[in-house]
Amino acid sequence: MIRIAVIDDEELIRLGLAKIIGRIDPAYQVVGVWSSGREALGHLEETEVDLILTDIRMPQMDGLEMIAELRRRGSTARVAILSGYSDFSYAREALRHNVEDYLLKPVNQDELMRLLARVAEKVEEEQSRQPFDSESLIELILGANKERIAKTVWQGACDQLDELHLFRNLYTVILLHSEPECGEQRIGTIVAAWKREHRILIREGKLAAVILAIRPGDHADTPRELAMTMLGKLPIASRVRIGTSGIYTGGSQLHKAYREASDACQYAWYEADSHPVAAYSPGFAHHPDEKNLKRLLRNELIPALAGGDQEGAEAALQLWLKEAQLLRLRWEVLESAAEELILKIDTVSEEDQSGPFHEGPEPKPDQYADFQAYAAGLSLVMEQRLQHAKEARHASRAVERIKLYLHEQYKEELDLHKLAEHVHLTPSYLSKLFKGETGETITDFAISVRIHHAKRLLREAYGLKTYEVGEQVGYPDPAYFTKVFKRMTGKTPKEFRDSVR
Incomplete structure (x- = not known):
């Protein structure tokens, strides 16, 4: 990694250079962008850099003054000059400070790339000569x-x-x-x-x-x-x-x-x-062929998951583990294969709108005493995920059953306890589940169903008075029906009927 500082009083130039350097190679990292020599000095004592790209003419302290002060303080960072002036006197003064290069603005990208490559080579050579303990x-x-x-x-x-x-x-x-x-x-x-x-x-x-x-x-x-x-x-x-x-x-x-x-x-x-x-x-x-593991995923585990067959999914998981043991995969390969397995299960859960399972880190082979212990740990994680998917699927079906019930029994008075008993859940859990999956409360959904049927009756049943339409959809109080209808549609029942005739 070559650490670079860019110093120029023109914001567009210094930010533009930093962006260009970042695009050339990830190995070139801009660690500081400053607007003056004085500002840079305040940071360079705390920031390690391999190359400084600096303008010459800047307010408070120009580039040459900054270089001289850096050398006085013992800095060995390489320096390249940026300047809009081709006057040789500037170049000569820069060379006295042992600079790497003198680049004219606007900076030519090819020249910049050659400079960075040259500095990188010198830094690597120096590092190779440095003694290590x-x-x-x-x-x-x-x-x-x-x-x-x-x-x-x-x-x-x-x-x-x-x-x-x-x-x-x-x-x-x-x-x-x-x-x-x-x-x-x-x-x-x-x-x-x-x-x-x-x-x-x-x-x-x-x-x-x-x-x-x-x-x-x-x-x-x-x-x-x-x-x-x-x-x-x-x-x-x-x-x-x-x-x-x-x-x-x-x-x-x-x-x-x-x-x-x-x-x-x-x-x-x-x-x-x-x-x-x-x-x-x-x-x-030898790196064994992993195709059989992928085949088990594709042909056994995924169909079982998609079909809600938890026993089949667990059986497929045990087959997968036996195959992994036979292949004796290296830990990094085994971990990667297990991550793919977990991803497949989580993907099915997300498709069920249950969201991925989150509880603790995924098991890593080198954290277990042997494969049997790892297989037991991975099996537990998978069983938790499979149970999560099963519960999520059940919950999703419960929401669908409630929606269907409300469409069929919209005339009835809304009773949350009765609805919860209908799907064998607690009222509080049902409320939270319904809101999480549909984005609206059960009450709001029931109102929208009633208003939907009220609009249908207002369009089709001309013989019914508007208060009778309200009674038909569960609102025996005409004033309350009118208030709810207008809040939902922006019109009174009469205005709505008149608009659709």
Whole structure:
């Protein structure tokens, strides 16, 4: 990320530049937009920037004065000058302050892009030369996506790791997933007894990584044997899964070794308690075909949900979980597949106008001791959602039944308790449910139904007096009928009848 400040006393120019920079590349982030050198100085001490784009001529303090003051204060931020003046004297003065470039207004976008790319390259090169402490280096290699880090930064980190004795020789990675979590002190006590050089890193999701030296007399199965020894020294009540990598040398292989240990640990996570340790095998890294999971969603679960078949939906869910276990998906793939499953259920709920289910976070595989525990947690979440969908569907049908009842029995006096008994709900819940689904109260809906029938009678039954029409639709008081009718239609019953004749 290249952090950029834009300073210009013309608002259109500074805001326009900030907008253009934001469109060029998300990696270029404008962190400050200020109207004068003095204003900028007040912020730049608290805001880290890699590049300052500044006008020369500004009130209070011009760009060159600001640059000089920044250098006096020890700022190493790169600076590029913006100016509407091509006078060489300005350019010469700017060059004395070691500026990156001198851009004439209006700024040419291609020139700006070349400037930003040049600065980004210099910043990355500087970062790759900056020394990291060993723990930060290891964290970077273990947790980073190699494809998203600049090659110079990645190679610089690997080169610095190679300077450590542990990575100049053979090593393995042992990854523990435990419930409850194993602390660094407990793991350290176990590993220290082996008198091998090591590093311990506590990771997210109940994970702990041990980078462990391999001795010349060791063999290919040594990492697994050490993992079994570690397992035997952990508390009996702990539920542990351990994965071990192959044997490697060099900092550049640490990322691969950690990935292997992670694949092995996740493989063991699917196993029963009798097989808590797994040594990496190339087959673990295979991404199984997920088509069958999608087929179960499409052909089994969704039709059951859409048809209101909760038992069928629950049976389809259990089939889905069995298939997921057979495929032994990596956690991130399993989590993504489960999110799609939850999304499908929530989508059906929304189509039923019940809204999605919200109660706690969605379960994440690495938060559970093993697949069986995860499957139970996911099943509970799904059952809650299925029950929510079922209740919502029942509620939706209850509203429809009330609407139909009011259309058929509109002459009767409105009795909320009687309506609630009709659909086996409490009066307060029925009122809230009806308003939430229709946007109006039961009373308002009943009035609109009565007025609808009154308008029909006024148009078609000429032999009825207007007060008789009122009686027909449940308003025996003529004055009250006239008042309600006018409020709903803007006309009295007589005016309405006259208008439609």
